[in-house]
Amino acid sequence: MSAPEKTRVATASLAGCFGCHMSLLDIDEHLFELVEKVEFDRSPLTDIKHCGACEIGLIEGGVCNAENIHVLREFRQHCKILVAVGACAINGGLPAQRNYFKLDDCLRQVYQYRIGMTDAGIPDDPELPLLLERVHPIHEIVRVDYFLPGCPPSGEAIWSFLSDLLAGRTPRLPYSLMHFD
Amino acid sequence: MNREFMLDGLPVAFTEGQTILQAARAAGRYIPSLCWHPDFPPHGSCKLCIVKANGRHVSACALPAREGMEVESDTPEINGERRALLQMLFVEGNHFCPSCEKSGNCQLQAQAYELEMTSARFDYLFPVRPVDASHPDILLDFNRCIFCELCVRASRDVDGKHIFALTERGIHKHLVVNAESGRLSDTDFAADDLAAHICPVGVILHKRVGFQRPIGQRDYDHEPISQVAMEESS
């Protein structure tokens, strides 16, 4: 008898700190259970560069630049279930704190007017993705199916959430795992 | 004479003049609210306490209970509407919980936890609301204001100072302080005013005491607001 087919999961960190990915690794011994059930597609854990057809896509981080949009669209296109993981994906989080300033002012302040700045100039290398005027939560850019809050969500919350999803249950966090901070 | 109404199929006794919410709380039954406070007359602005009384939507904080009333509160329909009201409040302000001193003690956040609001659904408004750190003891972070007017009412009706008021209207409505400069330090606000202790969210914060209670050990970190509120009132 062949082994049951594994669920393909892709993950990405957009404008985030990788804290949510670290939290995913924090599920400790459940990692063994997880790899029994899932196979990772595009993810910082696999170094696969582009997303193939997946059941589940986990997105950490908000959308702050052009590359984030490409990645997010790719995920939406290839993942049947797209999940916003953590504060930044859900509400923009820390990167979105720049939304109260004009992008023009932000860039000039950092690259031109900062005290001690020599050789001032806003970087124009085509390798660098251009910044958006505002940082957006991912649900403002694509349709999102589930939201897993927390900054980051605890390993326990991530495991609870994924267990539900993999078992075909609508994910529902118990009160003790529901946190925005 | 014992008069009662039905709340989610169970009887609740009430005395003449009690509102649905007051009677429910007195009977140990929780109806969610944000702008309601036991020491003040009903305000009715947050609308989190909406219930269906005899099939009609009403504010439980404001409507006097009546004999034989059939009230629905803890139902998927009403809780769904409450969740949407919370989502509206979350997109209106800048509620960045990870950086907020009130996180874990915040009633807005606690309601969102209990009503399982995992996202704000709508597009964020990201308003620009500068903070006022001018006062020696108090910081005002307007980003989190939900317009419950508890500070307005406490300062006006208890402290007798009229420190706070709302101006403009609609989505532009915002909190102002009682000074031509617009700065809190130019008012006679004091850290022991009732108004300095009544904000249900993280607008009025006391300086130099931040994070004394660590995140994870706060009011609503482990116990839902419905339980905490009932323990407080008993």
Place this chain on the structure above:
Amino acid sequence: MPDIERVVHAAAARYEHDATQLLQILIAVQDELGYLSPPALTAIATTLNIPRSRVQGVAGFYSFLYTEPVGRYRILFADNITDRMLGAPLLLDELCRKLWLERGKLSEDGLVSIDTTSCTGLCDQGPALLVNGRVVTRVDHRRINRIAELVRRQVPVEDWPAEFFHIDDNICRRDALLGTPFKPGSALIAAMRLGRNDWLQEMHKSKLRGRGGAGFTTAVKWTGCRDAPGQQKVIVCNAYEGEPGTFKDRVLLNSFADHVFEGMTLASWATGAQLGLVYLRGEYRYLWPALHEVLERRRAAGLLGKAILGTPGFDFDIQFHLGAGSYVCGEETALLESLEGKRGTPRIRPPFPVVRGYLGRPTVVNNVETLAKTCLIALQGGSAFAATGTRQSTGTKLLSVSGDCAAPGIYEYPFGVSIAKVLDDCGASDTQAVQVGGASGMMMATYEFHRSIACEDVPSAGAFMVFDSSRDPFEIAHNFVDFFVHESCGFCTPCRLGTTLLKGYMDKIARGYGAKVDLADIDWVNRLLKNASHCGLGTTAPNPVVDTLVKFRPAYERRMQSLDFEPAFDLDAELETARRLTGRADPAAYLNGNNEARP
């Protein structure tokens, strides 16, 4: 004494330093100073001995009160859908161009600002605009040219051509109220002959219902007020005719003011009230002098004042209060708050105004038309009045007809008239829809034109806006949504956010970013507005969208960019700042909507 101090003292003195007159004092101070600067607000607070925070709170609430400098000429184009249909947006742009001005911005020399305002109640002779609070009707390209010239030459508004300010009654159909000659005092004499109780009985027999839209039985209100404990009862005439598309109260106040004041006096006779208050919307301020003359004449004739018509103990007089741009103040409890010099936030009910109203006193709040109708009841008797109209909606109704028809104006019909009959009479053809009852009312499609105007079928405060097949129902609904966002007081969560979010979706669809999921979100927001709002403004705000989504759904569907999801904004445009600052034009500097993967 500095100018501000002098002006504030004079204004406060005129209102006897009474803080409940704060709104009137703010208006008076602004009349002199142009705008309410921070020091002016402080001076008002000090002079009235009230907290400055309260003064700032009230000053910020009303859209005709300015806390920032404004131009010496403040030009506000009426932005009702009927004004738009008559070309108002183009005329506004044209005037901006001629005066080298951006809409909503004060000109650099501080001379002029141009913006929009809510419906000014001149839909039958629009497009209309307000210049420094005065109404200009029938604005066209010629008038725009002349206005630009007058502003450039800095001609005072008082010296502008009188025909600019000419306002017609446009009465197109008269019935019991508008068609019967009336001798001032005659209704009062008839009611006084009956005695207070029997007069109230006639009111009961008449089954008169409020003409402001809610349709509450007037005699029940009057009886409630009469029987409520408290001596100093109050009669309030709600002349805040803010519902878009409604202008019948303007005509009544202009040409039938005796009916209105006599109606208030009849209410006083029934309830024992001694104080009458008229709350007049700021847009109708121009009526004030003539109304004062009517009041003076009535006082001189013994129809107002002490011992009316020689009857000891029958004392009643009328005061005027001016609004300052806030539709919600047409809601009776918000109106009472405003009369008390506060922000126009609707109160929690119960208690109802008949028990606790103006300054806590038992108060009757009646619409202008309702009050005028009571004269007919006094003269004909309640039964005769009840014999007209329908069983549930007695008497006649004044309709304010505007939009796509040959003869816009005022039409008086017995209740029960069909929409088709009105359309026929006003010369409408190729009609696609009629908005009955204003922005908060119902949009009727052709298959409903047999229905009748009556409380039990299609209720209406009087607006009747006609749209022919060239009009876009989506744009009509969009206009009304803009109106509600502007007018929401912001007190409760569902209305403050619901109207704002609804506008967000409508703007998104209008910009061409609509997606099918937006329609589900709109339904959801509409439901919250309807179920959870604090007052009638919020509960009725979704009506235009609900109705058009049901009856004119393709108007939305054909604007859809996606059948799934679409962001509310142009993603590529959000890269523009970064492109400009970096000077980049390489392919990666652009987001091509069709090209998902990065090259």
